[in-house]
Amino acid sequence: MNIAWNFPNNGCGQTRGISDAGIETFTGIEIQSLAREICQNSLDATPDSSSSEVVVEFERYRIQSNAIPGYEIYKNKLHKAYNYWSNRKSEKTIAYLKKAKKAIENQNTFVLRISDYNTTGLIDPYGDSDDGWNALTKIDGGATKTGDKAGAFGIGKNAPFCNSEYRLVFYRTLNAENEIAAQGVSRFISFPEDETDTLHTMTTGFGYYGDTNGNLPVETIVELNNLQNRTGVGTDVFVYGFNAATTWEDDVTCEVLENFIMAIYKNKLVVSVNSTKINVTDLPALMECYKTKVRQAYCYYKVLSNPETKVFTKDFHGLGTLKLSVLVDAQEKLNRKVLVTRTSGMKLLTIGNISRLISFSGLLEMQGKELNEYFREMETPSHDKWVPGRYTKNPAQAKEYHDELKQWVRDMILGLGEYSSDEEIEVEGLSSVLQKESSSSTQHGDNKKEDLHNTIGDILIQPRATYQSKPKGLFHGNEGEGQSKSRDTQGNIGQGGFTATRTLGGNRQRTKKDTHRGTISQGGRDTVHEKYSGGTHEALKSIRIMKIANDKFRASFEVSRDVQSGHIEIVTVGENGKSNKLQVKSATGISACENIKCSSIGISFLNLKGNEKAMIEFSLVDSRDYAMEVNVYEHN
Structure with a gap:
């Protein structure tokens, strides 16, 4: 077995540039995307019979750069890429490669390890299955998750590469069949192995570290074990050249709270970010600490923890159950949105534009495999909205079900809604x-x-x-037999209408006297509502x-x-x-x-x-x- 880096030849085919669509999806939100996608994948890998919470660990290490597996070879490949592209016109590519070359030549670098436990691990690492290990390392755009699993497009696996200065990630797993596998993957850029024959030696831009015969994983990569040994079933992700800012711990914590508040509250997920523990026990303190940074999650936490929260359920056409939890509280500045989650507790999307007059927040759980399968067909790749037209089997029915679900949510909330007597509200319309x-x-x-x-x-x-x-409101009552009472200028009850000169303030007065209904102010600024002939x-x-x-x-x-x-x-x-x-x-x-x-x-x-x-x-x-x-x- 030859264990080394291998970048397959593209066979005179397509040349891969630096602007990878999958990676560009997460540009600008690199660390947030990493936290979200990794935890999502871990929750999706929960064993069907397991009642234990999924545990995810984030830990950063500072190492010498030459401790990167296959360091010298990988550095050489990067130099070849720089030499080739520096003679091209792509300024973005040249700038990236110059930065990556400088980074890998530094004496030290960072590695982020993300490990999960109480999961299934990755199946069939040494076969050609389209699931498990191969879906993560080799299949592009061919996600195989179904039911209430959160991923649907296979894009999320690109998130770790955004967080590496040279797009280098290693994977390791111990699965339920007791198979152990480890492999490095580089989602890099095409370059020629031989600069004198660029046409016939151009690579695809993808590289693998492991068994070069078939680009397969190996059982052990010593450098990974030196960082941390894997003893229980689960999966590890090692991001080499980890490029996050010094605030990365807070960034990960906030992202986990925003996207997995339901899973954490229901004790389905526990996350460790270096020394910070994110679990149901510590959740109240964390929400108080981060509430200004995770305002949306704070509102949904109130829904989960407040005993005044109302719960509604609806069987949805036999597909599954809609469970809506709603908190209406005029004292809390709630976000007036409903968070939609799957069974795992992962944030899916939010429903808004329900009411600007009601201070509320809500949680909608999509319970049932068929229900989740139906609505996942409507999801956009960014998982932030439903588009009924994406449900190709029956778009008309999808629109009907989509509108029905949203209308049910609105009706339940509006039924609880109460106009607050002293809440300041922004309403479209009352200018x-x-x-x-x-x-x-x-x-x-x-x-x-x-x-x-x-x-x-x-x-x-x-x-x-x-x-x-x-x-x-006011009650305008009559008293006596056709008689009515009013107040004189001193506020005493008397017969007939109230005739007075209204004082406008300062020395200005109206000269016209008339009968009005109003409230007397000794300061002279009486409030006159309308003409009125008397009564209480x-x-x-x-x-x-x-x-x-x-x-x-x-x-x-x-x-x-x-x-x-x-x-x-x-x-x-x-x-x-x-x-x-x-x-x-x-x-x-x-x-x-x-x-x-x-x-x-x-x-x-x-x-x-x-x-x-x-x-x-x-x-x-x-x-x-x-x-x-x-x-x-x-x-x-």
Whole structure:
């Protein structure tokens, strides 16, 4: 057996340049991609019958460069590549090779070892299987993972090479069949072995360190054993020329927390980054320490750990189960997104654009092999979205299922959603309130103004403003037999309307006196709401307005006494403080009121009970989200 480096000849075929598509995918996020892809592969290699957590270790070593297996030969190959490409016009290639040549000639270098335990190891290292060892070292773009395994395109195995100054990685495994194998792989660049005959000696750019007869692995590579011995079943990855910044430990820790929070919390994964342990026991302290760096993970951790989290399940067309966990908490600045994970606990993608009015975070688990197989066919290579058109078997059905899943998630969350009374919310739309154009919007002048006046309840919203969402309301009650009470300028109850001169501030006063309903301020700046002929005016109690479905709302409130008949207005308030009545399409009574009906003046009712929570459900003509208020009017 001849153990050495071998770079196969390309047979006068394609020449491989420096811009490898698989490697370029991870450029700029090298260490993060390495942490994510390695842990994903380890979770995918969990034995079916195992109940033990997968353990992944990250450890860095400083070694002498001549301790790289086959160092002199590999350095010679790199020099040949530099000599050939330095006479070409590719500035990017020349710059890379110059940097790599300098790095390998340094006296010392770094090696990152990543080892997993309680996994299956890699099968068939000495055969020609399209799975296991060969899928990692030789097959390009031919991933064979199925079911609820996370990888789908075979791209992730390129991530370690981004983290090497000279694209050099060694693998080692001890599998369940007690087979031991080790091999070095270089995803490098084409170069000629003989510079006088570049056409016939050009290499493919891929190199292997091991048995040169068939480019097979060997049982032992001494230099790897000198770093760490493998005694249990699992796989090791050694990244030589490890080029990460000094913050690499924090970078790996943050990436693991962001992508595997569910797996760690459920004790499916334990990660060691030098001296840092990432496990379910230490998770609370880690989340507190890194919460500003892993804001998304922190929100999902709150979902997992808060006893107020609500859980919903749905059998999805017999394919498997959707499990949705949602936390709604106005006190926490949650991210208003739902994290989608597979059974392993690996982050898949996020669902957003659900509601800007509800402070929530959620976790959606895709449970079941068939369910995961179905939706994985829709995944993009970057695993960050579903595209139904990628499901070639039945794109129409895929779109239907995709939309149904997202709508179910939205409905469950909106059913829990409650407009917070003091949360600052950014809403697409409330920078200004405009009137909705009707079918006669082509009119001009006074006719158009009249049309807008008649459609004051139909409101469209333009982006974008930040405002204080404060659901509130007033009860306008009548007292006496046709008489009404109001306050005089000293705030005393009296008969008839309140006639006064409004003070605008400073020395400015209105000269016109009129009857208004308002709140007196001794400082002279009374707030006048509207003309009103009298009666009592008080704030409603315990007001809550919730969106319970895509187009349905629930309002609850209390009045201070029984009201025989009246009507309810639903209004929205713009940032300028002006309110606009919203048109209600339908309404039903739930408790503490009777005969709920829609009418031209709002939602009419009979026998509204005082000091008892009244509850109604309603839908609007316009299904947009608004900051709403409730006004209750008593009829004589």
